[in-house]
Amino acid sequence: MSVPAAYYLSLSALLFTLGAAGVLVRRSALIVFMSVELMLNAVNLTLVTFARLRGAVDGQVLVFFVLVVAAAEVVVGLAIIVDVFRSRETVDIDDADLLRG
Amino acid sequence: MTAAVVLIPLLPLAGWAVLGAWGGRWPARVVGTVACATVIAAFGAAVAVLRGLAAMPPESRLVTVDVYRWIAAGPVVIPFRLLADPLSAAMALVVAGVGALIHVYSAGYMAGDRGFARYFAYLNLFMAAMLLLVLAGNLAVMFIGWEGVGLCSYLLIAFWFERPAAARAGVKAFIVTRLGDVGFLLGIFAVFGVFGTLDFTTITREAAQRLALGAAVPTAIALLLFLGAVGKSAQLPLYVWLPDAMEGPTPVSALIHAATMVTAGVYMIVRLHAVYLRAPLALDVVAVTGAVTAIFAAAAALVESDLKRVLAYSTISQLGYMFLAVGVAAWSAGMFHLTTHAFFKALLFLAAGAVMHALGGETDMRRMGGGLGRRLPRTAAAFAIGALALAGVPPLAGFFSKEQILGETFASGHAALWAVGLLTAGVTAFYITRAHVLTFGPAAAPRGDAGAVPHDPPGIMLWPTAALAALTVAGGAIGTLEIQGPLGRWLRPVVDAGVAQPVPGTASASAAAMGTAYWLPLAAGLAVSVAGLILGWLVYARGTVRGAAPALGTLLARRFYVEAFYDAAVVSPVRTIAAWSAVFDRRVIDRAVTGVADGLGRGGAALRRLQSGYLRHYAAFVLVGAILILAYWIWRP
Amino acid sequence: MDVVLFGITAICALAGGAGVILSRRPVHSVLGLLVVLLSLAVDYLLLDAQFIAAAQVIIYAGAIVVLFVFIIMLLAAHSGEHAGIGAFTGPAAVPVVVAMCVLLAAGLLALVTRPVPAPSGGGAGSGPVPPEFGTIQDVGRALFGRYLLPFEAASLILLVGMIGAVALGRRLGRETTRT
Numbered sequence: 076m077s078v079p080a081a082y083y084l085s086l087s088a089l090l091f092t093l094g095a096a097g098v099l100v101r102r103s104a105l106i107v108f109m110s111v112e113l114m115l116n117a118v119n120l121t122l123v124t125f126a127r128l129r130g131a132v133d134g135q136v137l138v139f140f141v142l143v144v145a146a147a148e149v150v151v152g153l154a155i156i157v158d159v160f161r162s163r164e165t166v167d168i169d170d171a172d173l174l175r176g
Numbered sequence: 177m178t179a180a181v182v183l184i185p186l187l188p189l190a191g192w193a194v195l196g197a198w199g200g201r202w203p204a205r206v207v208g209t210v211a212c213a214t215v216i217a218a219f220g221a222a223v224a225v226l227r228g229l230a231a232m233p234p235e236s237r238l239v240t241v242d243v244y245r246w247i248a249a250g251p252v253v254i255p256f257r258l259l260a261d262p263l264s265a266a267m268a269l270v271v272a273g274v275g276a277l278i279h280v281y282s283a284g285y286m287a288g289d290r291g292f293a294r295y296f297a298y299l300n301l302f303m304a305a306m307l308l309l310v311l312a313g314n315l316a317v318m319f320i321g322w323e324g325v326g327l328c329s330y331l332l333i334a335f336w337f338e339r340p341a342a343a344r345a346g347v348k349a350f351i352v353t354r355l356g357d358v359g360f361l362l363g364i365f366a367v368f369g370v371f372g373t374l375d376f377t378t379i380t381r382e383a384a385q386r387l388a389l390g391a392a393v394p395t396a397i398a399l400l401l402f403l404g405a406v407g408k409s410a411q412l413p414l415y416v417w418l419p420d421a422m423e424g425p426t427p428v429s430a431l432i433h434a435a436t437m438v439t440a441g442v443y444m445i446v447r448l449h450a451v452y453l454r455a456p457l458a459l460d461v462v463a464v465t466g467a468v469t470a471i472f473a474a475a476a477a478l479v480e481s482d483l484k485r486v487l488a489y490s491t492i493s494q495l496g497y498m499f500l501a502v503g504v505a506a507w508s509a510g511m512f513h514l515t516t517h518a519f520f521k522a523l524l525f526l527a528a529g530a531v532m533h534a535l536g537g538e539t540d541m542r543r544m545g546g547g548l549g550r551r552l553p554r555t556a557a558a559f560a561i562g563a564l565a566l567a568g569v570p571p572l573a574g575f576f577s578k579e580q581i582l583g584e585t586f587a588s589g590h591a592a593l594w595a596v597g598l599l600t601a602g603v604t605a606f607y608i609t610r611a612h613v614l615t616f617g618p619a620a621a622p623r624g625d626a627g628a629v630p631h632d633p634p635g636i637m638l639w640p641t642a643a644l645a646a647l648t649v650a651g652g653a654i655g656t657l658e659i660q661g662p663l664g665r666w667l668r669p670v671v672d673a674g675v676a677q678p679v680p681g682t683a684s685a686s687a688a689a690m691g692t693a694y695w696l697p698l699a700a701g702l703a704v705s706v707a708g709l710i711l712g713w714l715v716y717a718r719g720t721v722r723g724a725a726p727a728l729g730t731l732l733a734r735r736f737y738v739e740a741f742y743d744a745a746v747v748s749p750v751r752t753i754a755a756w757s758a759v760f761d762r763r764v765i766d767r768a769v770t771g772v773a774d775g776l777g778r779g780g781a782a783l784r785r786l787q788s789g790y791l792r793h794y795a796a797f798v799l800v801g802a803i804l805i806l807a808y809w810i811w812r813p
Numbered sequence: 814m815d816v817v818l819f820g821i822t823a824i825c826a827l828a829g830g831a832g833v834i835l836s837r838r839p840v841h842s843v844l845g846l847l848v849v850l851l852s853l854a855v856d857y858l859l860l861d862a863q864f865i866a867a868a869q870v871i872i873y874a875g876a877i878v879v880l881f882v883f884i885i886m887l888l889a890a891h892s893g894e895h896a897g898i899g900a901f902t903g904p905a906a907v908p909v910v911v912a913m914c915v916l917l918a919a920g921l922l923a924l925v926t927r928p929v930p931a932p933s934g935g936g937a938g939s940g941p942v943p944p945e946f947g948t949i950q951d952v953g954r955a956l957f958g959r960y961l962l963p964f965e966a967a968s969l970i971l972l973v974g975m976i977g978a979v980a981l982g983r984r985l986g987r988e989t990t991r992t
Contacts, residue, residue, distance in 0.1 A: 078819045086827075088922050091921060092914055093827070093834060096910070099795060099914070102792075108881075109833050109846050112846060112873075113849060116849060120857075123856075127860045135947060138862075138865050139956070142868055142869070142872050145873070147973065154982060168792065172788065175787055175788055175790075
């Protein structure tokens with residue numbers, strides 16, 4: 076690898092942080108979801124980097140599974156979002172506070 | 177013989193069981209018959225036992241019956257043993273005999289009462305317990321009987337339990353005697369510790385070798401057991417329950433609180449005389465207690481206006497005489513007085529009961545109207561016989577037993593105690609005369625309610641009264657003036673057992689030293705009794721002396737403030753402590769408990785605020801956790 | 814040369830990520846996401862993960878992003894955020910959130926910039942890898958060999974997702990046709 080692993084990993088870290096910030100800061104459910112996808116991708120990058128580092132393809136296999144699960148998750152998640160927020164004006168997730176104690 | 181011994185307590189016990197189970201459904205006639213039958217049969221069995229013992233040579237008159245092997249735990253072996261010897265046979269006769277008469281009387285007195293069957297069930301149970309106490313072969317069985325009579329006393333005092341005064345009196349009796357019972361129980365433990373057994377014959381046999389004369393151990397044992405007697409026999413200072421116990425039906429007062437239960441203490445001391453002889457100090461305590469109680473109670477009886485309470489205090493006083501007797505080791509004198517007292521005190525109570533029966537329950541002598549003596553001639557006569565016996569007028573039984581006691585006290589050198597006894601005799605004669613005059617005499621204020629014309633009671637109540645009167649008259653022959661009279665000789669084998677050598681200062685030592693010294697106390701006693709009688713008649717029948725020192729009157733009326741002392745020293749502090757405990761319990765303990773619950777609740781409420789319902793809050797929490805884990809990995813890889 | 818390529822993808826990815834979380838309109842966020850995905854695909858290629866790169870483009874960029882776009886279209890009128898009381902109110906909210914993100918970034922960066930230890934089990938390290946590394950055959954062999962069970966489980970997850978989508982979709986369909 077001509078590019079040091081640390082570079083890739085730092086990029087992954089920053090992307091992850093950006094995703095986390097998005098989850099915390101944004102109130103639109105769709106944006107939050109996308110931020111989650113961002114975090115997943117950051118992790119994927121980490122996994123691929125380490126697979127390359129170790130010369131073992133297992134990391135890539137894991138990324139494959141992450142992809143699969145992310146796909147399924149997005150499908151169901153978006154369906155739920157549509158269902159929940161259909162009757163409202165916005166997709167503000169702060170409106171979904173019925174689980175309060 | 178064995179069967180007869182067992183039957184004595186067993187028959188009334190069966191009576192209790194039967195009456196308790198089915199008595200409520202039977203007509204009164206059947207209930208009364210059954211109840212009286214069991215006790216009469218028990219009396220018959222007692223007679224059989226007596227004759228059986230009489231047929232044996234004097235030295236071996238001792239029959240033990242092990243009813244069953246009760247406690248056998250290693251070295252601790254306590255069988256359920258009954259003991260028939262001259263002492264227990266004589267006492268059983270008295271208890272069963274007087275008990276039978278009172279049962280018959282009760283059938284008339286309690287006629288029409290809603291709790292008729294319950295009354296007789298309890299009364300039978302009492303008889304069973306008392307006879308068990310008397311026939312006990314060891315301290316454990318005696319204790320069962322002891323507690324049993326205490327229970328029945330409570331049940332019967334508070335028989336009309338809807339009356340608050342009666343309920344209170346029952347509780348008071350039970351609790352006060354319980355205090356004494358603590359001492360009794362401790363004494364039993366001590367006896368077991370020293371002797372390794374509770375068996376009476378063994379204790380009597382071995383007392384001299386196991387107990388050093390005048391040592392702390394026998395003195396402690398004797399005093400502890402005496403404490404039980406003080407409670408049960410209503411001596412100073414645990415007498416306060418007996419006057420209140422008059423709330424119960426009059427036959428109950430006659431049987432339990434005059435003739436039988438209250439004498440259990442005296443009986444117990446005579447039974448364990450071998451132990452007491454090894455503790456002269458304890459004997460002195462017993463004698464002094466008896467004497468002081470006697471004069472104190474006699475003084476109290478002087479100012480009572482309730483007829484039954486007069487008789488109650490009289491009982492306390494006469495019990496004091498009995499303890500005085502055993503305190504100077506005049507065992508058979510004490511038993512003699514126990515017997516004669518049973519006769520004439522029960523007679524007095526039954527006569528009082530007849531008066532109450534005639535007046536619809538009135539006991540206040542100031543309100544007994546005029547001329548009861550004319551209307552209830554037989555009752556008045558019966559009461560008079562009892563009164564004369566109590567005062568110690570010959571040839572009635574009371575004279576003989578009282579003179580024996582006073583004589584023995586004098587002969588054993590206890591001059592001060594003799595003087596107190598003498599004074600008490602005078603006061604006794606005085607107060608009983610007063611009682612008779614106030615009740616039956618012509619004067620006094622007219623009765624409040626104009627009820628039915630008072631009349632003598634029906635036959636069923638009259639015949640037992642007459643029987644007791646006859647016994648009172650003739651009973652002197654049982655003991656006569658001699659310590660070696662019939663009763664004394666009968667009890668000889670028992671009271672001489674376990675006596676290593678005559679102990680100085682006691683009757684057994686001075687029995688030989690009779691002589692002219694004997695006639696002095698005799699004459700003095702007689703003179704004092706007669707003087708008291710005359711004085712009483714003068715004051716109350718003739719109204720000669722009026723207005724005695726009012727201060728003395730208050731002192732007497734307040735019973736020397738004994739009850740007030742109890743209230744201040746015992747009852748109030750206990751109540752205060754109880755109140756504090758209640759407050760403590762509420763404020764501190766409850767608060768601690770609810771405080772924990774509250775704290776948990778508040779903690780829960782605080783934690784609940786974390787469940788805001790906002791997804792972003794939850795995400796933030798996850799992030800915080802992730803950061804913490806990250807920090808951990810960074811610093812400690 | 815590779816470093817330059819990486820630098821470009823890094824910048825694009827970060828810009829895209831910022832776009833995702835900062836855009837006012839959801840459509841712009843989706844575009845940002847797309848940029849990130851494609852940049853990462855290039856990175857995968859740089860890391861000899863050809864199959865993964867392809868899968869990333871096909872699945873993520875091709876399916877998931879499309880799905881997002883559809884939903885944005887569906888909720889066109891609802892895509893905004895409204896004012897009012899929300900989760901993070903008060904003056905403390907912003908600094909706390911910022912602090913958390915800074916801490917997270919710092920922690921992660923500290924973690925990843927450590928010297929990477931020599932890989933165990935005779936890995937390649939930073940050296941070259943065999944030419945078939947990361948190819949579809951390579952990954953396939955692993956998927957159908959060692960990771961067969963997770964592979965089957967993943968297909969089960971997809972099935973469940975499909976069922977869920979159908980179930981939720983049916984309700985949605987029924988609602989709309991009724992009105």
